[in-house]
Amino acid sequence: MSFKLLARRFYSSKIVKLTSESYPNIKRDSKYGKITPQTIEFFQNLLGSSSTITDNDLLSSYNEDQMRKYKGQSQLCLKPKTTEQVSQILKYCNEFKLAVVPQGGNTGLVGGSIPVFDEIIISLSNLNKIRSFDQVSGILKVDAGVVLETADSYLAEQGYIFPLDLGAKGSCHIGGNVATNAGGLRLLRYGSLHGSVLGLEVVLPDGTILNSMNSLRKDNTGYDLKQLFIGSEGTIGIITGVSILCPSRPKAVNIAFLGLDSYEAVQKTFQRAKNELCEILSAFEFMDKESQLQTLKFLKTSHPLAEDGEEFPDYNFYVLIETSGSNKEHDDFKLETFLESVMEDELVLNGVVSQDESQLKTLWNWREGISEASTFDGGVYKYDVSLPLPVMYDLVNETRTRLQDADLISIDDSTKPVVDVVGYGHIGDGNLHLNVCVREYNKNVEKVLEPFIYKWIQNKNGSISAEHGLGFQKKNYIGYSKSEIEIKMIKDLKNHYDPNGILNPYKYV
Structure with a gap:
């Protein structure tokens, strides 16, 4: 059974308070319009009845986040199938000042994709087509609602890999990943989305469609406008399409799961891994003892470093190292040499290396499972x-x-x-x-x-x-990371592109 299924079953008995009840100091802005029968009729004519959700039972999953911490009061969820439909939705909502919340896979942790009051939810789940892939350049073009794992599986058949990997890959959407500038497990190897995203298709609050999907890897003609929307959390536009550069898929992948005594040893091991594993190092994850104990309680299975007769190994920290390259013999030798070196120097006290695909996935579970655990x-x-x-x-x-x-x-x-x-x-x-x-x-x-x-x-x-991102949870704390000038520029951009403030209100802007 998957982590998410277990968590959802566990949480099904929990009663979630409305966000407006948990945070009574936040008041609905009276400038926003309210849904009328004419509103429902317009969207039913535009999208069809099946894509215009008004049933409270069906709306419940769209109104709550995956942690069941935030709960909105939306009475309408729209599920467009085309960029043009998104454009028509926003044009109508902007005219009547109807607040909206873009929503992808709803896997965020800060309440960014959940309405606070009665905002209309625009779910991108029906925009789920892979548009094209160029095997020479490695450029993939997809709808924003394509699930990350679906895109990666498609690329695997072409010999390529998506340059982002997350524990929530089975449900998160690529558009949502870009909108929150997700980093993931292999940023060390493939960098951030600011570098790998080549172009975007975005619908602005007034319904205007901005299309830079045909952007080249090198284009120095003016401002790089797509960067405005990477990490913008749906506050100045709704991403409907993504053009992204994908690297070749590694032919050899290894996982080493290690036990260490101190955080200082973790840092020194990381420094050695960068120097000795170099180009094949694709992930370096650390976990403390408490995180592994929590995961042990959740998974109810033997820890990979537990000795015979042990319930749990006695290490203060754990490290997962992934290597990936094109030559297994070469990679195996480098990893083996590295592990011998750090164990001889007593930086690493114990460890195990994956022997097959099944064990590789099992070892990753002890890192990826922490969030759910x-x-x-x-x-x-x-x-x-x-x-x-x-x-x-x-x-x-x-x-x-x-x-x-x-x-x-x-x-x-x-x-x-x-x-x-x-x-x-x-x-x-x-x-x-x-x-x-x-x-x-x-x-x-x-x-x-x-x-x-x-x-x-x-x-x-x-x-x-x-x-x-910042979402609802951190909206009042942006000043701890951004200067007054930076915050002013962010607000100026928001006010310029969304003067009616209809996109994702009550969040960080």
């Missing part, structure tokens, strides 16, 4: 941040201490709301996932965490969002 006890506060490597794990330690001092954390005492604090992430790009696992969402916990975490990050010159 963190929700197992009831809920999770997720902080997806960027920090300088030397201080990255300090945030986990200080957060745990702060919750202990507030008498809010206990693994064994069910009267305490916090179960544990776990840390893991992408060492290669300084991206920490700080997860505070709770029995239930609790305002006292939130007050201890925020804005403490954001202030701490600001003092270390980090970013309060490395992936997933």
Whole structure:
């Protein structure tokens, strides 16, 4: 059974409060219009009845995020099948000042794709066609609603790979990935979407279609306008098409899963991996003991580094290293030489290397499964941040201490709301996932965490969002990562392209 299916089954019994009830200081803006029978009739004529959802039971999954933390009150979800239909929707909504929320796979962690009040949801799930692929250049053109795993499977048949990989690849949409500038597991090897996205098709708030899908890899004629929409979270336009550069698929992939004693050893091992594995290093993920214990409780199976008779191995940190290249014999030798070296120097205390495709997937499960496992006890506060490597794990330690001092954390005492604090992430790009696992969402916990975490990050010159964007959760904290001038420019862009403010209101802009 998949992680997501287990989590959804577990959460099905949870009652989710409306976001407007959880945050009563946020009020619906009276400037926005309301849905009328004429509104419903217009969209039914445009899209058909099956793509104009008004049934409350059907709307429930669109109104809630995957963590079941945020819940909107939308009474209408539209599912266009073409860019032209998206254009007609926005043109109508802009004319009557109807607020809208673009929604992809709804896998975000900050409430960015969920309505706060009665905004119309525009689901891109029916824009799901692969438009074209050039086997010479490696350029893939797709609709925004294509699922990431679907695109990667298609590319695998052509000998290529999608330059982004996420734990949510089975449900997230490529358009949503671009809109939130997702980083993923292999940014170390393939870089960010700011570099691999070559062109976009975007519908602006007034219905105008901006098309740069035919962009070349090199084009120095004026502003690179597509960059405005990468990471914009659907606030100045809805992405409907993506043109992206895809690399050749590796012919040989290895996974090493390692146990280490300290975060200092993790850093030194990373430095050695960059120097000794060089061009074949494609991922370097770290996990603390607490994250693995949480995953063990969730997966209910043997840990890959557990010795005979052990329930759980006694290491403070774990590292997953992936190598990928074109020559298995060459890659195997480099990885084996590297592992012998770091183990001789006692940086790595134990490890296992995948022997086949099945074991490779199993080892990845112990990293990719952490996100879902963190929700197992009831809920999770997720902080997806960027920090300088030397201080990255300090945030986990200080957060745990702060919750202990507030008498809010206990693994064994069910009267305490916090179960544990776990840390893991992408060492290669300084991206920490700080997860505070709770029995239930609790305002006292939130007050201890925020804005403490954001202030701490600001003092270390980090970013309060490395992936997933700002959404609703972090909308009040953008000042901890952006200057006043930067915030003003962001607002100026929003006001220029969306003067009526209909696109994704109540979020970070």
